[in-house]
Amino acid sequence: MNTLLVDADDTLWENIVVFNDINRRYVSWLLPDRSVTDLQPELDALQVECIERWGYGRETFEKSLVEGVGRFTGRTATDTDRAFVAELVRPLQWDSLDVLDGVVEVLDALSERARLIMVTKGNLDEQRHKVDRSGLAGFFSAIEILETKSPIEYQRIITDHGLEIATTWMVGNSPRSDIAPALEVGLGAVFIPHAHTWSHEQVTVDPHPRLIELTSFRELTDRF
Ligand SMILES: [Mg+2]
Structure with a gap:
């Protein structure tokens, strides 16, 4: 799985x-x-x-x-x-939060056939509040709220959850936080660009055998 x-x-x-x-x-x-x-x-x-x-x-x-x-x-x-x-x-x-198009349907489908762990970074209380507001927590077997997304943090998650690198993928919109450090520790990465990603999160990511780029969250169900 x-x-x-x-x-x-x-x-x-x-x-x-x-x-x-x-x-x-x-x-x-x-x-x-x-x-x-x-x-x-x-x-x-x-x-x-x-x-x-x-x-x-x-x-x-x-x-x-x-x-x-x-x-x-x-x-x-x-x-x-x-x-x-x-x-x-x-x-x-964040008294209201806009869940992106297709997210609920896709998580619903994926949670049947994959293990899902949310990995977000930011202020602990604020991210917890956003998770609650989103109504999406139930699709995930665990939720990780990090101060920063670094290779060391991804390595810790792999160890803590007993993950197999070959079958684990990081999915996200940020080249700096989601894609580069995940590839660095050997995980696969699924890059789903958002139209307005913050400039600070942009870094160049070279082609990589375990990097997949999708145009929307909906396409995840074609690959997993
Ligand atoms: Mg992001």
């Missing part, structure tokens, strides 16, 4: 589009003369810096937007700015 390790954000449900929308509203509020496309590289750099300092999560993202007030305008952030940002990031409480 195959084991599929399945990423969650932007593989099972929409995630980055919510961040993109907040960034767009932030830029039009803070710097109405600049476009989000124009500012995106600087925003990305600031957000990566903040993640390195405070880890993933809504609070970090909120802090980065407050920090951006100073960095992008040269003035000190006021209480009004903080209140505006707090309102902007409200969707990141």
